[in-house]
Amino acid sequence: MSLEILEINSTFYAIGTLTKATVKYFKKYFKEKLLLGKSCIIDIDSISEIDEEGILLLKKMVKSSTNSQNDFYLIGHKSKEIYSQTNNI
Helix, strand or coil: CCEEEEEECCEEEEEEEECCCCHHHHHHHHHHHHHCCCCEEEECCCEEEECHHHHHHHHHHHHHHHCCCCCEEEECCCHHHHHHCHHHC
């Protein structure tokens, strides 16, 4: 399955899979948004599959956002686990 990203009312919705096959697209998409100074609020509840590379990318993005001026947030039920593991990278 692929990954689709929709923006509705300043919230991004990731739909599909965040795996080795889609992680580069996800990273590039949000890197461009952050470089433009855009806040990124990403709802990850519609991600049906996240592999190890997807988890690692989300953790790195959360961790790096705490060290920068950019607003980057993961929301949804699945985000709690990502936030709780950010100290492990």
